[in-house]
Amino acid sequence: MVDDVFDEVGLKVENLHASYGAVEVLRGLDFEVPAKNVSVILGANGAGKTTTLRAICNMCNTSGTVTLGDRDISRTGTAEIVRQGMVHVPQGRGTFPELSTMDNLMVGAYTRKDNEIKDDVDRWFEIFPVLGERSSQMAGSLSGGEQQMLAVARALMARPRLLLLDEPSLGLAPLIIEDLFDRFITLNKETGLTMLIVEQNANLALDMADYAYVIESGEIALHGTSDQLKNDPAVQEAYLGA
């Protein structure tokens, strides 16, 4: 369904359903995340954004087809999916509060067996110097912004092909959010890392994303390039506060 402007599909989702008990939260989603691009999922509270990411990673009851690169991962366990290169930074960040910053990064590299893990730690300490300063401190004692940086760095330690971020701006001060999103863009530009970001802050998300989807009541209501959506009157009214 994405226009043929992308060379490679990073992630393809077809007819994705998800439910918690008897409540159906996703009602047949179809979308694609083009490789080396940043895509966002927008939507109101309760629309099913978080569930979409959880369903892609097989963290809840789902049906439908999810293809990562050329592999069907619809029946693959969450831990295996990480090994195939898709890493999810969940809402609430997914860090381990009772482990040190350093151990959080090391456990992020759990699936790797190469000998460049230490180099990667140094690299992320360079990019996020505050993490280096707090390397022996328990993750739970870091500030919200620092924890979010740690969550992202921890995810990147796995050297993912595709990064899923669930509301990275949640609970952060506006300046910190801007800084964080700048880093995401740099990361994408420099390494070609594919990202799928769930975000409530539509202005911010559309500024950084190449492609965007809008979810309403568990279905894709709208999609298009960021510029298309920015200029869409319905989006402007519902999400951009115009």
Next chain:
Amino acid sequence: MDLVLLLQRIFDALFNSAIYSSLALALVIIFRSTGLLNFAQGEMATFTAYIAFVLLSGPQPRLTGGGLAGLVPGVPFPIPLAIIGAVVCGMVGGAVTERALIRPLERAPDLALVNITIGVLLATNSLMGQWWGTGPRVFPAVFPSGAGQNFTILGARLRYSTIGVWAVLLAVLVLLILLLRQTRTGLAFRAVSISHANAELVGVRVGTTLMYGWALASGFGALAACLSANSVLLEPNMMLRVLVYAFAAATLGGLDSPKGALIGGLIIGLSQTLIPAYVPFIGFELSVLPALLAMVAILLVRPAGLYGTKRIERV
């Protein structure tokens, strides 16, 4: 007060303390990672002590263990090897229990799983009775523990066997800490102990890691049983009493703290010996009472136990 006698009582209590601490550690390892109390820990440990006993027996088995009869080796194992054999069997048994009985029910409520462990307790107990009979057997001493085999410190006797069990306990504890702090699997285990969901998200196979945890815990239990079998006589209910004290020790120390298990075992062991000795109206038969009161008092002040993690949830 007779200080030599006090010291003597403390030395005497130290042996049991080490056993309580070991079994408490086993309970803590499983509780930390799964949030589950394994009531079968003691019986699983006793079973491995029987295995050590079978290995020690050699060609004229003093007990023919029903299904295990064919496995009795032709030569008697020396004690250290028999214990290592028992620990290995214990670890395999722990891993199999996790894989076969616990993991298939991972989505079941905790109480159901507790019931499973009680089922394992009863089944293991009956199996031992069936195979090896319920009569007590003399398990050989692991460390020299005859008359005169002790150091004399300030007039009080500290037995070699007490030093032996503490040396083993501390050595194994150091290994455990190294495993948890220095290895990839240890890091995965710590991550799983904090959050199963987040551990999955970094690619840790939670089920496999929990299986290692059960193996480790059962190894600790096996060690506790083999080291104490000489002093309490080997019989199917051997660890039942120990398990109660180990539960008390683990609760007292904080159910998720290995350090707490160690300190808790010490406190329970010491109070069990010292309080009946100095508080006349509490006889030895009631020796568990002061430990229970100490536990209630500490839990009133610190609900998470001495070293337990206070779980604070943001709502």
